[in-house]
Amino acid sequence: MIEMRNHVKTLQHNLTLLFPSNYQYRTYFSEFTMRIATLAILIYLLIHNVGAWDTEELEIFDLVEEINQNFYNVLGVQQDASLSEIKRAFRNLSVILHPDKSDAEDANVQFRNLVSVYEVLKDSSKREKYNEVLKNGLPNWKSALYYYRRVRKMGLAEMSFIVFMIITIGQYIVAWAAYAEKKYTAETMLGSRLKKLQKKNKTNVDLDTILSEIPVPSIFNTLPFQIPKLIWNIPRKESKKEGIRKRKEKFAAKEKTDAELQGYSKLNVPKGSAVTAVNTKEIFSGGFWTDEDLTELVRLVKKYPGGTPARWEVIAEMMNRSVQEITFMAAKMKENGYRVPGHAESVAENIVLESKKLKTKRPANPIIVPETTWTQEQQQLLELAIVKYPKTTVGDRWVKISNTIPGKTKEECLARYKHLVEVVKAQKERTQTEEQSANEQVSSSRADNDNVDEVAETNVVNEEEIEEPVKKAQNKGKPKNKRKERKNRMEFSMFRLTMEEDLTPYRDELLSVDTTDDSIDAVRKRVMSIPESIMSDSEQIIFDTDMGTDDAWALFMLLKAEAKYNVKLLGVTIVQGNTGLENATENALRVLTAAKRLDISVYKGAAEPLVKDFQGNYYHGVNGFGDVTFATTCDSSLVSSESALSFIYRMVKDKPKQITLICVGPLTNIALAMKIYPDFSELVKDIYIMGGNYKGIGNCTSESAEFNFYSDPEAAYVVFNKTKCKLTVLPWEACMEENHNIPMSYRFNDIANVKSFVTDLMNPVDDAIYKPKNKSHWNPCDAFLTAVFLEKEKVVKESKDYFATVELNGEMTRGQVAIYHVTGSQKKFNVTMIEAVDSDVCKEMLMWTAMP
Secondary structure (H helix, E strand, O other): OHHHHHHHHHHHHHHHHHOOOHHHHHHHHHHHHHHHHHHHHHHHHHHHHOOOOOHHHHHHHHHHHHHOOOHHHHHOOOOOOOHHHHHHHHHHHHHHHOOOOOOOOOHHHHHHHHHHHHHHHOOHHHHHHHHHHHHHOOOOOOOHHHHHHHHHOOOHHHHHHHHHHHHHHHHHHHHHHHHHHHHHHHHHHHHHHHHHHHHOOOOOOOHHHHHHOOOOOOHHHOHHHHHHHHHHHHHHHHHHHHHHHHOOOOOOOOOOOHHHHHHHHOOOOOOOOOOOOOOOOOOOOOOOOOHHHHHHHHHHHHHOOOOOOOHHHHHHHHHOOOHHHHHHHHHHHHHHOOOOOOOOOOHHHHHHOOOOEOOOOOOOOOOOOOOOOOOHHHHHHHHHHHHHOOOOOOOOHHHHHHHOOOOOOHHHHHHHHHHHHHHHHHHHHHHHHHHHHOOOOHHHHHHHHHHOOEEOOHHHOOOOOOOOOOOEOOOOOOOOOHHHHHHHHHHHOOOOEEOOHHHHHHHHHHHHOOOOHHHHHHHHHHHHOOOOOOOOOOEEEEEEEOOOHHHHHHHHHHHHHHHHHOEEEEEEEEOOOOOOHHHHHHHHHHHHHHOOOOOOOEEEOOOOOOOOOOOOOOOOOOOOOOOOOOOOOOOHHHEOOOOHHHHHHHHHHHOOOOEEEEEOOOOHHHHHHHHHOOOHHHHOOEEEEEOOOOOOOOOOOOOOOOHHHHHOHHHHHHHHHHOOOEEEEEOOHHHOHHHOOOEHHHHHHHHOOOOOHHHHHHHHHHHHHHHHHOOOEOOOHHHHHHHHHHOHHHHEEEEEEEEEEEOOOOOOOOOOEEEEOOOOOOOOOOEEEEEEEOHHHHHHHHHHHHOO
């Protein structure tokens, strides 16, 4: 009891702390209760006043509109009539208006209305609602019910028209919203950047030009215009499919005679020197200039002084920039007196090592040549490796250099390099001493050059491994020796001269000319024309094609990829397919001419399949380029007299396991090489093929075979079954429109607006081929194959190895690829089949190909 009393006192004390007095406590809870009660009353009143139209009211509204008379007048009673009066009036009128007893034409309508009115008035609830209508009228246009009742009465045609108009208006509004979003995004992302580039004179494209290229929404792109277009195109697509089915021509299978088949094995393979392709580097414009770029510019300006023919073009080519950028930056550096950070003099002065070097005493006897013997090929590999692995190379540089030179160790390569540097220094000092004593006897010093084994490239002289400090020598007021300066400029303007037997005539010519400016220019031209060896680590390619429009895109992509992906195109071989051999050859010449790659030769190959006569499939036009007429003719001198078969075998024989074949046409040339030269497939590194199928879907007259394989199934059979190298095949299914998302609008709206030599040639060709066909998607299959070769990890989404062969005897399946799916089979995989490609990456590479 005592504990309970204590607990009550504690509770009272706590309440006192919260509410100092009972009055305040009561006041607080009274206000709270009043607020709750007020809120409850308001909610009740709001809910109580909420009402909605019920079904009976909607029926009465409809009936009032349908009868359009006062219900009481229809029955002939007063508005305040009783229920018995209403029933009596209904019985009397029903006898008169019943269809069986009335001869009126609208007897059925009158009787139906009478029954409907009676049903309303006999029900007290409905009668009350009808009286409300008589008093207040029907809901007008201010009420939502007015429109609801109108919609309920609409037919299918009316409703369809309204929905159609709503979709059209909405589509047009959304199109303008998308346009505004694109415009805002372009202004936000490109506005400030373009202003910066314009200030730096790196672009003359303004923001208004870019914004004007955004397509403005048009009423012609809305539903009322799109539906007729779709209806118009449906029969054209059907006729196109029908045309493909009817395109199959009847022809007799003309077998080759034994004499003709023997003729293939007796081909006269002419002996010719290898054609060395000149690597054309990609030109980058608008890039940021780093200190290394400026240093390189200083060096090249020193290396190619004033008076050098096409001086700025040579420098621009070596720096992979445009001539305008080079000249602009050179003028800026001249105005600002630029010097490389941390150096008292320019890098070019350190690299060239002109006459301002410290003179050191050296023995009069010639320098002893290292004991190891260096062949011409080893010396060339050393020079190329030194260029490939500069002093900034990560890791042991000389180990990497020695790995590229067969039979030479790291120590031997380093000793050879030091020996070459000593030879160059000794030669320079002897020449300098003799010319200072007798300027008129320059030729007396040239005899000493016979003791020199090799002269390395000019930038080799300044390598960091030779730790001999080079000090600036003072002129001590001596007058400049102009003849000596011209001699130095001539010597250090050469890219590469070796002192081996094959280049001795060039060396003698250089050292025997008169040292006037004109003679130096002439000598420099001859030096620039000396062919360089192909880089040993470059991916070397032979492009085998029947040259249609997608072949052209593939070749353009391959040409542009040479600098970025370190690949080298050795030659283009031609085969019949999309068009005849002569047309395909001319198309290839046109592509190379547009790309200014006249250093690459074209080789004619097989003009007909191995067994059956060639039946032209002119999807790309008779000439393979949409039958477009060109104003200019191509230089036929680019076509080699050597056959494609001879060229391919000669190249793989000279460079075993170094050459990859990219085949985008029928495989006749490759099959002939495998049949005639048994070791051919062992010498090839890889073969990439666009052609065939692995699901039985075709794209030519057979509808079950891909065109390239259908054109010469025997050749495809030989390649699949005789090859001893890796085969990578991009089949037709991976290129079908259903499996990629490159719309034709991307070709004709985005890529076509790029100004370059690629689009100048390809725009009229693709217009003539694709626009009459009304294709929805663009699938340049051969360009996809080139993208697979260049960016295999990015482009290939799915691939699988199979054992595959080619069907030859089937009437409907001739040329179809047959896949061996049996698990646990002893068949060895011979093909990697690309089953899916990333079309987004392919889009980027196609746009990159079209860019200037």
